[in-house]
Amino acid sequence: MQVLTSGKVGPAGFTPLAGAGAAAKASKDGDRMLTDLSMYTYPPSENITLEEFERLALARLSVLKDMEAFKLRHPNKSEKELMDKLKQLKQKHMKGLAGVSASNHEEEVRNDLISHYVLRLAYCRTAELRKWFLAQECDMFRLKFGTYNPAEHEAFLAAHAPQYRPVAEKELLEVMDDIVKVMKSNLETKETLMRAQQDKRFYKVSWTRVPELVAQRKVLLRGGWAYVSRDALAPLVVAEFRAGVSKGLSDMARRWRQMFPVEEEQRLQPLVASLTSRSLTADYSGVTTKYGDVSAANLHHLAVRHFPLCMSHLMGTLHSERHLRHGGRQQLGLFLKAIGLPMEEALLFWRSEFAPRTPSDQFDKQYAYNIRHNYGREGKRTDYTAHNCTTIVGFSGGLGDHHGCPYRRLDETSLRAALSRLHCDDGKVEEAVSKARDGHYQLACAAAFEGIHRVPELDVGISAPLQYYAESRRICTERDLTSAGTMAATGGAAEGTDIGEQPGGTAGAGGVGDQPGGRGIKRPASGLPGSLR
Amino acid sequence: MADVNKRQKIDQDSGGEVGPLGSAEPEIYVQEAMPSYYAKLFPHQHMAKWLAYGNDGKHAQADSHFFNRREFCFTLDGDIFVRYQAFKDGTALQEAIQRRCPAKIDIGPVYTANPQDRHKFGASFQPTERELVFDIDLTDYDDVRTCGSGGHICGKCWPLMAVAVKIIDAGLRNDFGFKHILWVYSGRRGVHCWVCDPSARQLTDEQRAAVANWFALYKGHEEGKARIAFLGGGAMHPAVDRAVEVLHTAWVETILPAQRLLEDGPKCEALLRYLPEQTLVENIKKKWASRSVISRTDQDINLVRWGVLEAEVNSRLTEERSRSKGAGSYKVVGPLERCIPEIIIAHAYPRLDMEVSKKMNHLLKAPFCVHPKTGKVCVPLDPTRVDEFDPDDVPTVGSLLRELAAAKNGGGKGDSSAVVEADGGGRKAEPWRETKMANAVQIFERCLLDDLVITNRDELTERTRVAVAIGQLNLDF
Helix, strand or coil: CCCCCCCCCCHHHHCCCCCCCHHHHHCCHHHHCCCCCCCCCCCCCCCCCHHHHHHHHHHHHHHHHHHHHHHHHCCCCCHHHHHHHHHHHHHHHHCCCCCCCCCCHHHHHHHHHHHHHHHHHHHCCCHHHHHHHHHHHHHHHHHHHHCCCHHHHHHHHHHHCCCCEECCHHHHHHHHHHHHHHHHHCCCCHHHHHHHHHHCCEEEEEHHHCHHHHHCCCCEEECCEEEEEHHHHHHHHHHHHHHHHHHHHHHHHHCHHHHCCHHHCCCHHHHHHHHCCCCCCCCCCCHHHHCCCCCCCCHHHHHHHHCCHHHHHHHHHHHHHCCCCHHHHHHHHHHHHHHCCCHHHHHHHHHHHHCCCCCHHHHHHHHHHHHHHHCCCCCCCCCCCCCCHHHHHHCCCCCCCCCCCHHHHCCHHHHHHHHHHCCCCHHHHHHHHHHHHCCCHHHHHHHHHHHHHCCCCCCCCCCCHHHHHHHHHHHHHHHHHHHHHHHHHHCCHHHCCCCCCCCCCCCCCCCCCCCCCCCCCCCCCCCCCCCCC | CHHHHCCCCCCCCCCCCCCCCCCCCCHHHHHHHHHHHHHHHCCHHHHHHHHHCCCCCCCCCCCCCCHHHEEEEEEECCCEEEEEECCCCHHHHHHHHHHHCCCEEEEEEEECCCHHHHHHCHHHCCEEECCEEEEEEHHHHHHHCCCCCCCCCCCCCHHHHHHHHHHHHHHHHHCCCCCCEEEEECCCCEEEEEECCHHHHCCCHHHHHHHHHHHCCEEEEECCEEEECCCCCCCCCHHHHHHHHHHHHHHHHHHHHHHCCCCCCHHHHHHHCCCCCHHHHHHHHHHHHCHHHHCCCCCCHHHHHHHHHHHHHHHHHHHHHHHCCCCCCHHHHHHHHHHHHHHHHHHHCCCECHHHHHCCCCCEECCCCECCCCCEECCEECHHHHHHCCHHHCCEHHHHHHHHHHHHHCCCCCCCCCCCCCCCCCHHHCHHHHCCHHHHHHHHHHHHHHHHHHHHHHHHHHHHHHHHHHHHHCCCC
16 A cells, blocks of 8 residues: 655646756755845755754844834835835844855845744744734735846746746747737737737746636737746746745644654754744843833832833723722833842832732732742742733733733723823824824834824834834933933033043933033133033 | 545536437437447457556656556546546556446546545645646537537537637647647537646746637627737738638538528628728628528628628728728728638637636546436547548447457357457457557557557656766765
């Protein structure tokens, strides 16, 4: 009893006159690498360090996610602008990874290939992940392919998609009349007709690759070859790219077990699994040291000014109801820890908030242990990290729960009310509400941030409440310094005339941000205290 | 167990229909003759050679289990369907056929595993290979033929099949590049086509549907007229153009006069509805009634009338075009230009049964089966001689057995042994060669088997080359 495994020779391998067999393809390695656009048909085969593995993947993920966010916020950008943004993002995230600052084309291509495949690993497991990854990659491919000129198209096709063969001039003369008839019979416009006739670049491909065109008689067929114009080519190539990546993803998902031999289970597998949920922004652990002034006393003040809506909403509810359910306590509690609230202060804070409804000994019995556990002082003593946006958006809750992402949970009226309470600019409130309606919760939060702090566009998206807080504090600190600096300057020369000394502005917290007020005045300006600024 | 009683769509027409005198036999007789037919007449070796596709030899790359993964379906006497039959090789198939004497044999796809083991594989039991097939049936032309309907077939409506064969055969070869194409008379009222190229056998359902749609122009009826699926933006697709040329010749030479479509009657009225202008229709009718037309005796009246119709349309076209600088208003000129091709296409262009072609797992009757109602053998057709085929003169199981008896009695050559040796022994031990079956088998060889054998060899050579290349590169898949 014999079984044919799924490695059947599909039609793709059967272009009857294609010529190049499997052996020939593999030897095209050298040519393949030279174009910076790829169909990703062949996985990379080299050894790299775990570190590079991770770094490349995260870099590409940043590019994809930033590109997505950019497109969402600016739906009407032209192709050129999108392409520029893409280049910029690549520059930012993926250059200089190997420590090579000069743009080494081969390095780029290699990094591109490796990062694509690592992300395939990470994003192949569920249908939703696959769909997202596929969409982003296809968009990127389509964008890049669309900006190629004819010569580049030809080079790319010759290297990566040899199934599309350019039609030689002599042959074209024979078939041109028929091609024109085909286009006319499909009601193509005069412009398209003229463009095709002038462009004179046609490709032929095995009809099995374009069944949808054959079914509608949109192409000329001769001996099994379908003739397509260069314009018609792009969607076909993109479709093939999509099909290839999609198949690769499902194959990977199916063979997941085989991907990881036993020894990798502890090493690679968790790494890959974590890639999808990783926060892509910088680590915000420095926050606690930078803004080390968090205490139970000024929490409310901080909440109003610096907390993202999810946390300020929780704070508000906590304060009005003198109680929070478990989900809310966890979400807020971990956040407070992350921003630098010491454990003793935390205990104080929670106890006082709960006090009217919960007597002290009951508090100790029911809630104190949990708080201490969060800080790693009980049980297995894990240092829990605060949740990021993705996780928070995913929280589900019933009636009476206030955790989760308010842009998702709250109805529009409450949302508007909450945002205006935080003195958010009206226009931005509307923007946030509409973004929330469309399901782009993090973008809504970013819009709210812009509205509250009156800053122009936030370049980086919000991916964690901690990030929101850090940004908020940073901006406010900068602002304080600027205004303090101005004040210091106008406040007379008394402060800064000592040679060599840096006149500080008002005691800015730490050495953060610019110090515009701190001008090193080496010599006392003759007579002028510098007030004329 | 479920297989035995699974019903496939059976053609339901008036049972016990007897065709033109003598060429059909009563059903009961046909079934009784089947054992002798399978013993002495059915070309088992040829069928096995075909379906093995080269895997029956000793070549290193030959897949010895290939034949075993092919599904056969037997329809036993009493309309009992037995699906998922599979056989180790041609000999086993022959034994089974001779033992069970199926009224009909269907051929299905080649699966990933032996169909008899399908329950062990669950979802991974899938079809992997299957010829590209077409089924054209005269019943689908009932609205445009006057000589009969339903299971009727005669020399007057056969031209419709002939032209369908010609058009599709040309399309398959020129447009798609297929080479190994077998046309078979379906036994009663239509034809089947089997495309056996290796690339054709590997087509996905989507690709099969694409081929079927490439040939599909007729998209059902609307307001008494057929809907033709071409947009006609000033030009027709070259493939359609070519088809119309072939059609036009056949239309004028055979179909129109044979079907008498322009003689007074409902069919004529229906045809006239394709003309875009009522005044045009009236002019034509007037001219038809004129003395000069009625008195013509040199030509069939249908052709005379058609000539008038064409002339009228053309003169109207010229008139309209000269109106505004040679081009004329497109809204008027367009329909005028299209109406004649439309008429011809609507009445004669091939009407495929799309469902048969689209799915890899569709069962289709095997060549050389005997039609249970008519006794006619499903003989292969030569597409270059399809016009000469006479559906009334197809060998029947009765006529063949009579021929056999005559040959035996007539002393003839060689021993009159009635048993066909398993591997065909000497040619003299194959009694069917004394009968009209020999012609049929010859067509089978000429149109399909001879070239196929060469391609099969090339396939095996290619497989060897790939295997060597893989071995050299040390790739593990």
